[in-house]
Amino acid sequence: MSGAKRPTGAELDYDVVIIGSGAGGGTVAYRLGPSIASGARVLVVEQGPRLDDHEFTGDELDMAPALYRDAGGFLTRQGTMSLALGQVYGGSTVVYTGTSLIAPERVIRDWDVPGLDHADLAARSRRYMEQNGVHLLPPEEINDNNSLFVQGCREAGYEVEQFPVNVRGCRGSSLCNLGCPNQAKQGTNRVQLPSAERHGVEVVTRAEALRLEDHAVVVRVHERPEGGKGRPSEWAPGEYTVRARMVVVAGGSIGSTALLLRSGMGRKLPRLGRNFTAHPAFILVAEHEREITNDVGHPKSFYVDRAAEDGWLLETCMYFPFVTAKNMAGFGREHSMLMRAFPRLQMILVLAADKAEPQNRITVDRRGQPVVHYDFTFPVVAAMVGATRAAARIFFAAGARGVHAPPADPPLIERSEAHRLERRIDARHFQPGRISVSAAHLMGGCAMGRDHRDSVTDAFGRVHRYPWVRVADSALFPDSVEINPYLTVMGLADRVADDVLEVLGAPSDVRCPPVIHGETR
Amino acid sequence: MATFPLEPVHDTFRAIATTVVPEAVALDRAGWERLEEIIAEALASRPERIHRQLRLFVRIVDWRARWRHRERFVDLDPLQRTRELERIERSRWLLLRRGLWGLRTLIFMGYYAQPAIQREIGYRARPEGWDAVRGAGR
Structure with a gap:
């Protein structure tokens, strides 16, 4: 953790700011960790709180508001599907069940993203399976x-x-979706983020990315609510302008897309918000x-x-x-x-x-808050x-x-x-409206592709027309992945990290994929 | 403690709640207070617009009862109440179906999220997992 609290209103400088700490953001932070030794400054901005181990009680009422946006009750505009968005240090990797599957070859082929090769994605996914202790129970x-x-x-x-599944020492509480009370699940909160922080990557929690400006992120740090779970933010409450050579957006399909939209990027990126799928x-x-x-x-x-x-x-x-x-x-x-x-x-x-459909998309309302349109x-x-x-x-x-x-x-x-x-x-x-439909696999909005006419980013998450912005989460999916998505997110984020390290000019030993020994905190 | 946003339509709300979860009739004063407190806390962070919509929906349930039965919803017998809510649940109007879905979700939260009720229905999940089960000889 960083030391002294930042003064409110400060303008800060980093080489890379990563927005989000889930499967995508946590992976990029982990890969960038070793670059700190050669002078890079890396910050992770997480909107949710950082919980201590004893705070995972497994109680429904207690945990849902602490771990999920809107306590898990975020609704589509039609009001006919509820969406589960993890919002905590570790993002959705804190609340998934740890099921770890490599994306099917046919799905990646059908995505038809130039420069995205299934063999490469599978090899990267396997490395994280090893690191996260994935095995059959x-x-x-x-x-x-x-x-x-x-x-x-x-x-x-x-x-x-x-x-x-990616568990170590699972006691079988059955409470995975409320955050493992035994810290057995190997999410980014247990593996990648602690490693990144040990290397010197800074993480600021309760920090909402309001908008992107040219080579900068405007961040609002929130107070710890009275009686709420989690530690206070590492920074003093208030608004900050954080300058960066590069910004990696990894706030999840909805969070990342909404951030780019409220930053006005939709004007140059007509596909922003499209290709949304959810595995209803x-x-x-x-x-x-x-x-x-x-x-x-x-x-x-x-x-x-x-x-x-x-x-x-x-x-x-x-x-x-x-x-x-x-x-x-x-x-x-x-x-x-x-x-x-x-x-x-x-x-x-x-x-x-489900398949990407023109009417299923992410927009923002007048306050810049995400609105998800989804028809069955x-x-x-x-x-x-x-x-x-x-x-x-x-x-x-x-x-x-x-x-x-x-x-x-x-x-x-x-x-x-x-x-x-x-x-x-x-x-x-x-x-719809009579039966309860929900979704936790939220994908698309910043889809990969060829150029700005058919997509938002290229195969390495580089945002078209905004060379200083990367996307590194499930927002990249041009269509549904048809399996539980976190491992594919980690594989894609690993590719984004490669590219970021190259731009940073990191030494070659730092740019090589790390040897993974099953790290955990 | 957050204010219960359905206080102005309190009687009709309770009549709907006992139709959605018939066992709720057995709740004592403290049980009802806890149910309403849970709902109030869940709604505290939601915009006032949502609170208004919920109150309006409860009033619509009551108006429909008056129109169809010439009686308030609270004065209908349990079977009539159930039929009324079933009609709304199957309505051709999405807004009505959504309204009932939202209200029943809150009622289920207020009732089934209570630890005492969870124990009563036999829910036994514990952080200790298998150790707790094997220790209890289950």
């Missing part, structure tokens, strides 16, 4: 919620795969006759990938009571009875591998309905006595109706 750590999914998939004829998702819940282990153990250990064939994915999941209640359709007696069966519930997350297209609805039918088959094959499916009306499907899934689960019941 042993059978004795798999809970019933996951085992039943595997059993159901095999009996229903779906190819099921195990997620590699909802939860399916099934009730078993007996209690199962569901709220203990890693929640997301297996998946079915039908993205290439049918446009959907199924993942195991287990959520907390409020999130579960909110995500089930309906209300009243049936809803309550299912909630009271919590120890007998199995859950599956349905995700659509026919292929997305068809994919989610198809995935729901598949999930219901899997639940019943695993022995469930009833399945709660949002695109069914009434949503509760009894076992005796298992032969009528095609009729019970239907696109006509996919009624």
Whole structure:
């Protein structure tokens, strides 16, 4: 951590300012760390707080406001999908489940970004898998919620795969999405940022990037709210102008895009805000006759990938009571009875591998705040309905006595109706505003491509027409990645770091990709 | 403590809440205060516009009841209340569906985020994870 508090209103100079500390910003900070020894000055600006280990309690009410923008309830303009945006030291890597997959070759090929090669991205992703301790959990750590999914998939004829996860010393709290209370998950808050800080990279938290000016970032540092979690900011509250040779924007798809938009860059970048995708998702819940282990153990250990064939994915999941209640359709007696069966519930997350559409985009309002426009297209609805039918088959094959499916009306499907899934689960019941759809894989807005006419950046995150600005997060994706995205973000950010180090004129030993030994703090 | 933004439509709000979560009828005074406190805290950082929209939506629920049944929503029996909310949930108007979705989300938060309720429904997640389960012989 930096030492004395900066005076309010100061003008400060750095070589590189990185905005955001998640998978993208944390990776760039990590790679730039060794350049400090040769005189570079690097600053990370993070809007969220820095939490101490003991502050991760796993309590829903306690953690959601501390870790997520709008406590996880950020809504699209249409009000029909809620978006989860991690806003904390470590960004969304604090609140994901640590599932670590390399982007499929066909997806990168379809992105068709000149200069972006799948083999290169995969090699970089593998380096971070090694650093983050990615591995398959042993059978004795798999809970019933996951085992039943595997059993159901095999009996229903779906190819099921195990997620590699980036945990060390996982105790199976099942609380990944509320920030691991045991610090087992190897997010940037545990691995890359502490390494960068040990090298001398400065991090300022509770610091909101208001706008970019020519070779500068205007930052507002906020007070620690009374009773709120996390340490006070490293700097005194107030507004700062931070000058930099280069600015790396890594505030996530929505944060990065909104920052560039409110800085007026949309005038020269007509594609800014476009190519937004989100993997829209909802939860399916099934009730078993007996209690199962569901709220203990890693929640997301297996998946079915039908993205290439049918446009959907199924993942195991287990959520907390409020999130579960909110995500089930309906209300009243049936809803309550299912909630009271919590120890007998199995859950599956349905995700659509959506495609970039002209109407789905990010804009800003008059105050410069992000506005996300998202319509559910026919292929997305068809994919989610198809995935729901598949999930219901899997639940019943695993022995469930009833399945709660949002695109069914009434949503509760009894076992005796298992032969009528095609009729019970239907696109006509996919009624936005009635069913809860959420998304945590937010992508696009500053898409990579050839030039300013078709994209915002090139394959190294260099923003067209703004040679001093880079983007290094999921905003770069020209289309959805069709898997959990953090490892792809790290791979792309690693490429951005290469380019930044070259511009800085860092010594060749610093510019080489680091040897990774599984660092952790 | 934040002010409960639905105070002006308090009776109708509670009638909606007990329709959304029937077990809420068993809440004592402290339970209701906690439910409303949770909602108030969640809404404290949201713009006043959102508070107004929520109050308006609750009034719309009441107006619809008066129009259809010639009675206030609070005076309907539980089945009638459920039917009323189901009609809104399936309305052709997105704004109405969204209004109910938003209100039910807040009610679920106020109810199911309470640790006592979580224990009551059998939610057992602990930071100690497997150690807690094996220690308890579960």
